[in-house]
Amino acid sequence: MQKPVTKVIFPVAGLGTRFLPATKAIPKEMLPIADRPLIQYAVEEAREAGVTDFIFVTNPRNEKILQAHFADNEELEAFLAERGKTAELRAVATTVIEQSRLKFCHQDAPLGLGHAVWCAREFIKDEPFAVILPDDLIMAHPGCLKQMIDVHARIGGNIAAVEDVPRELTYRYGILDVSHDDGKLASARGLVEKPDPEKAPSTLSIIGRYVLDQSVFEHLDKMQAGAGGEIQLTDAIAASMKTVPFHGLRFEGERFDCGSMAGFVEANAAFGLRLSLHAEYLRERLSRHL
Numbered sequence: 001m002q003k004p005v006t007k008v009i010f011p012v013a014g015l016g017t018r019f020l021p022a023t024k025a026i027p028k029e030m031l032p033i034a035d036r037p038l039i040q041y042a043v044e045e046a047r048e049a050g051v052t053d054f055i056f057v058t059n060p061r062n063e064k065i066l067q068a069h070f071a072d073n074e075e076l077e078a079f080l081a082e083r084g085k086t087a088e089l090r091a092v093a094t095t096v097i098e099q100s101r102l103k104f105c106h107q108d109a110p111l112g113l114g115h116a117v118w119c120a121r122e123f124i125k126d127e128p129f130a131v132i133l134p135d136d137l138i139m140a141h142p143g144c145l146k147q148m149i150d151v152h153a154r155i156g157g158n159i160a161a162v163e164d165v166p167r168e169l170t171y172r173y174g175i176l177d178v179s180h181d182d183g184k185l186a187s188a189r190g191l192v193e194k195p196d197p198e199k200a201p202s203t204l205s206i207i208g209r210y211v212l213d214q215s216v217f218e219h220l221d222k223m224q225a226g227a228g229g230e231i232q233l234t235d236a237i238a239a240s241m242k243t244v245p246f247h248g249l250r251f252e253g254e255r256f257d258c259g260s261m262a263g264f265v266e267a268n269a270a271f272g273l274r275l276s277l278h279a280e281y282l283r284e285r286l287s288r289h290l
Helices: 038-048 060-069 074-082 086-093 113-118 144-155 167-172 216-220 233-240 261-275 279-287
Strands: 007-011 053-058 102-106 129-132 136-139 158-164 174-181 185-193 204-212 246-250 254-257
Touching (some): 038 129, 144 158, 167 204, 204 233, 216 233, 233 246, 261 279
Parallel strands (some): 053 102
Antiparallel strands (some): 136 254, 174 185
């Protein structure tokens, strides 16, 4: 019987330089995809999976904006109620998280994903936890993290969401060295962070979802730099493999890389079409630009 996963870490301390000037004063995770910001999709995915505690690794400026987004706004709610805007009032209500369930810590330097996760160590006790990178937006039912936590409840260990990428792109990702693969769940004997295509042990790449055993902190504590001179989370997972098994889960759903402008625009089109009451009209308008 595995311990339940009740905590999630969101590494959101980046400056969003690829999206300047839009991110000059607004955190990248607050940029909207259709009708809500990226970070809200991530929080909703975690909530659906049964997570109750939300840990944001950020910076002082962005912390205030995130706190405001997930808090009550009595003035706005009173205005909407007075005007009879019930749909908008319900939409605002879905963003509210009990303040005791929100935790914030700061990453003072861009030292890598492993370092960002390490910054949240004080909030993780002797329990498994999740990590969501909001840049990786996933359209899935049930959500990607729910799929992962269901698998973790059966097998435990460390689990990452994975998908196959073209071999020429392996240098962008953490790549699994696979020992067994049933087409859905892949057992790994190793991990390689951002390998050259000719040296990649497979094309099965990790994307921004993890369910991890707290023992990864034992390796992150060593602050050992890996690929790109950064502290890599995949290195800590690889170092844990002697005692904690690692699996990659091919999730059911579609991933959008919202860390790139192309992926961000594609996600807006895809989610906009899903939500729009005038989808056919929107498709026709979009087709004019193809």
